[in-house]
Amino acid sequence: MNYALAPLHIPAAVGGVSGWTDRGSILMYTLPYSNRDAYIDLTVNGTLLGDGVTWATNNPGIGVQYLVAAPSTLGIVLNSLESITAPNYPLYLTKTSGSGTYSVGGYYHLKYRLVRLLEKVPAGKVTTLPNVTLNIHNGSATEIASLPKSSGLILSGIYSNIPIDACTIVAPSEIKLPNLYGNQLQNGAQNVIQAPKISLNSCPGAVDGISYRFTAVYGTHNAANGVLNTMTGQGYASNVYIQLQNTDGTPHPANSAIAINNYDGSGNYDIPDFKVGYFIDNTETVTAGIVKTAIELQVTYN
Secondary structure (H helix, E strand, O other): OOEEOOOOOOOOOOOOEOOOEOOOOEEEEEOOEOOOOEEEEEEEEOOEOOOOOOEEOOOOOEEEEEEEEOOHHHOOOEOOOEEOOOOOOOEEEOOOOOOOEOOEEEEEEEEEEEEEOOOOOEOOOOOOOOEEEEEEEEOOOOOHHHOEEEEEEEEOOEEEOOOOOOOEEEOOOOOOOOOOOHHHOOOEEEEEEEOOOOEEEEEOOOOOOEEEEEEEOOOEEEHHHOEEOOOOOOOEOEOOEEEEEEOOOOEOOOOOOEEOOOOOEOEEEEOOOEEEEEEEOOHHHOEOOEOOOOEEEEEEEO
16 A cells, blocks of 8 residues: 555644544454464554654654554454554454354554644655555564564555645735826836735645746736736727836746745745836837736745
């Protein structure tokens, strides 16, 4: 079986845990003898952390815990139907009284959950989790015969990763430019202003990176130069566009993904400052009216 992390989320607070999940079960039958103990346990190929119950992943902000669960049908032969006892998670099959044997069957589940270990969960997807091997022993834990009679790998690799909890976007609903009058028209950019700050708050950790793009709702006149189409029709100006600029006045491209360069894990980030202004190719073709466009901020988690 592989780890299916899609049902889980990174807990909000340090020490918090997600719910338990698993990705299937193992059908098992026991055939206890009246003169023989037996038990099953696990070998977890990983690093057990200081709390004695949490195992490390490749991301130091996220750990994993395990729970072994057996069905109630095995209650007559098991001393316990659950085990969270690291590092081996044993379930003991006790000797039956009297002579003879009998068989009992049921499904063995290995469940797991995530633990938040750090306030700031670092960047980097969870790509490595411990491999877990199931061991079956004939005999008690103190007997030579308790060496595994058989064993097999039951949990390894990742089938699906942790869902991403998106950043909260704090942005203005509109940006108003100064009025542009006919006697002020010139080719190129004009009446350029600093745009209000846009923030990405409560961003997730455990992703490789975050990028954003300004998408032109009405399309672009020149995407590479950040020139956006404006609304057309009755009452709207024609041949007047809106341009996005970097703080130094160079064009800010539209419809292109731009990485948040300082992303290093969960937390708050600001979109780099930018400017907005009118843009005209040819003043001779301009007609008067309202100039309006729309921009959609799209955030991508890599």
